[in-house]
Amino acid sequence: MSEYIIKNGIVYDPKTGVKGEVKDICIKDGKIADKVSSKAKSIDAKGKTVMAGAVEIHSHVAGPKVNEGRNFRPEDKLFSYKPGGKNTRMAGGFSIPTTFKTGYEYAKMGYTTVMEAAMPPLYARHVHEEIKDTPIIDQGAFPVFGNNWFVFEYLKNNEMDNVMAYISWLLKTTKGYAIKIVNPGGSEAWGWGENCTTIHDPVPYFDITPAEIMKGLLTANEKMGLPHSIHVHTNNLGNPGNYKDTLDTFKLAEGVKPNNKFGREQVFHHTHVQFHSYGGDSWANFESKAKEIMDYVNANKNMTIDLGCVTLDETTTMTADGPFEHHLTTLNHLKWANVDVELETSSGIVPYVYDPRVKVCAIQWAIGLELGLYTKDPMRSFITTDHPNAGPFIRYPRIFKWLMSDKSRQEMLKSFKYSDKVIAATNLASMDREITFYELAQMTRAGPAKALGLTDMCGGLAPGMDADVVVYNIDENKIKDPEEIEKAFGTASQVFKSGTLVVDKGEVVSNGNKRTLWVDAKVPTNSQVERDVQMKFLKYYSVNLNNYEVSDHYVANPYVIEVEN
């Protein structure tokens, strides 16, 4: 493998505590090295920023709902197609890009690891087929557990060993990475057109509450010592006044200590918190509760969050929260796709326009940024758009700009049609914090890598780690115009993925060595669970048990993380 030396870059690396020092970064055999031989190719990074490859903790980029989004929105492909090149396939789409485009665009921004945040187990093979066709980036997928009938029944009966055996089996069967929970109980209730809007609403017919589901899965996760914590999208997403439900959910983790060998310190990850930080009791008095939410997060070290920033674009919302998407289609009257998945989950898709002229949308925009700016520990608060829900991932550089430049935020705030009302309903106008490059590296690299249990592998530049390295053509101390931030982070000068140069001068030059990450969590064999699985497949599933597992050949270049219990 080639050796590289990236010379004289301004390096930001929270993993090694390097805060903007001029340094050389060496790459050898796909890893970061202390030194390289004289044969190493040299990259001149003088005056440029060097960071580790970015790590995306929560995105919807592969699988049934993403593809339904593509197929039912031909309009999303307008003006966005690029022909293939020497190293690339033709690629298009804006909020739901094709698999090829997903790989290229993430890589061009310097992202090298991306997690698909909701995999319906029955559709796991589809998720992996798409992952296989997504070039360059390492990926993993989180199977959904929060509406699973096995989980309901075991938790209801307090059978923790059985829950763990089932989790272990499902992760292995679907080649999944972590325990995802979406609208616990509510997506099952949606099977009857109903919902659980608070964490104490019982799930129809299952005699269990969302709080019990989340607490139970949290306990199982820590007992098993999985690399990531539970990854939660709680109940009552998107409704005025829901911050109370969010705080109720956070409290479930109080006093729980992490148990794992992967360096993760949280026991609970709450995703796209922007959608869960709403005050008021109607759209008329809708307001930001970002401060209340972040006060709690800042004070509780055993949890992490990601932001879910609204980018003010037309996009395609999609989630395993089926009742929410039905609610959304009744609000905006745009087309609605829904799929309820037997014994496992539901899901829905609705296009959405975050129009800056609409007061609510502008307030949502402000809330996402407030969450970022109230953050006291950037190692526990990560930048996402919940792609494509609050906006497409290609807008990350724009969010960086807003977080890093008070000027750019104030200009936006002033430009809104309902500027005064937006300012009154939020605190953003009074916040002058500007996120630094070092903090950005925490919020997009070191932090998410640590929360995922990958802290020794990616998100940092310590010798021995994967050589995921990005060079951006920008110098933090010489920025004259905030637009420079968006430009530089949108098109990296160079990106290395595990030591392979994949992007050079903003162009994709290689499809790299993409891997699929999954977790093999070993627990003692459990004949009760084996019998239950057989019985449920026989009676209630529509596919046979023996046709359910994702066989190895669908998993692109697997990287298996083994966990011993």
Place this chain on the structure above:
Amino acid sequence: MSKTITDVVCPFCGTLCDDLIVTTDDDGKKILGVDNACAIGAEKFVHSSDHSHRVTRPRKMQEDGSFKEITYEEAIEHTATILAKAKKPLMYGWSSTSCEADSVGHEIAELCGGIVDNTAAVCHGTTLIAVQNVGIPSCTLGEVKNRADRIIFWGCNPAHAHPRHMSRYSIFPRGYFTGKGAKQRKIIVVDPRPTDTSTLADVHLQVEQGYDYELLQALRAAIRGEPLVGDVIAGVPKETVYEAAEILKSGRFGVIFFGMGVTQSLGKDHNIDAAICLTKDLNDYTKFSIVAMRGHFNVTGSGQVLGWQFGFPYAVDLSRGFARYNPGETGAIEVLKRQEADAVFVLGSDPGAHFPMRCVKEIARLPSVAIDPHITPTTEICDVHVPVAFVGVEVGGNCYRMDNVPIEARKVVEPPEGMMSDYQFLSAVLDRVKELKAN
């Protein structure tokens, strides 16, 4: 000693039953029996295992119309050459093969500026258009089994076209919340004629041929309690429409299954728009889903792979270097009618039997290749016929059921000696196209 293979997937219809048990002879070459399959499914296995009727080597049409055997290498060269030379080759079919094969085919099409279309062109293409207009509230077939107490079959006759659909998912099975099986379900069949499916119905709405749209809109109005004008609507007495509306509304979980009787009758995608809107409306009162009765065992998969690779489910035109989609313009039939393609490649379908005669003549006129295990009307008019192993019998691969659930088809027997699979053939063509394009 015979061998028994369980959990076999049936590669015939979109029901994609995955519980077949196939018995083969000792050396795994001949299929002796197929359990659990319906008559058509079983026949597919048994028939494919009888090699005496099969063409096992590629054939090239001679001047006099007769066929002469050629080697696979010659067939690969021929296929790669016509595709690489063409400016706008039509690459049609993709519905009776695996997603892995589809994927390789798409790469060839991308390199050659082809038009990729699948059999949705003549079945549920209208559904896909309707979904693009209004979306689709849907569910997996297991949800139907476990929850549904209201079933509508609209313009389809599963008793004949999807024979095990009713027993596996829709009418007879007992599920978690449907312990009484068929007794717990009310069945409505909408069909101009009595069929074997309509004999099972609680209500048979004998819609007047071509009036599906009116009936659907009348049901939407009736559900909202709006007055219906006229005593008979679309051939159905007004009272019966109200009765049907009441049945739908009073259920706890309902599903509409619809087929080509409504996708290809007058109104086409507008019918499906209305059917989806009816489903959406019903969700204001109860829980309702709608599912297309897809025909070929993997037509759904073709749409899925096209979707993630190019963003559109069928009728994808790659000839300009980017993917374009405009059904009515970029679909196989229109392209043939306008005489716009300059080569034809067919795999996993039989347009010779199903396309309008003008299009069939056009296929016969153009340089062409047909890939198919069988001799079909299409293979008889193409310049070269390449027989391949049966997907789901002699080679495995991923397929998508009508509800988009992916199921991996299994290999149960060996193909006749020396025969290639779709995937192998396409991969070889891809390699050769790359070489030709490089020069």
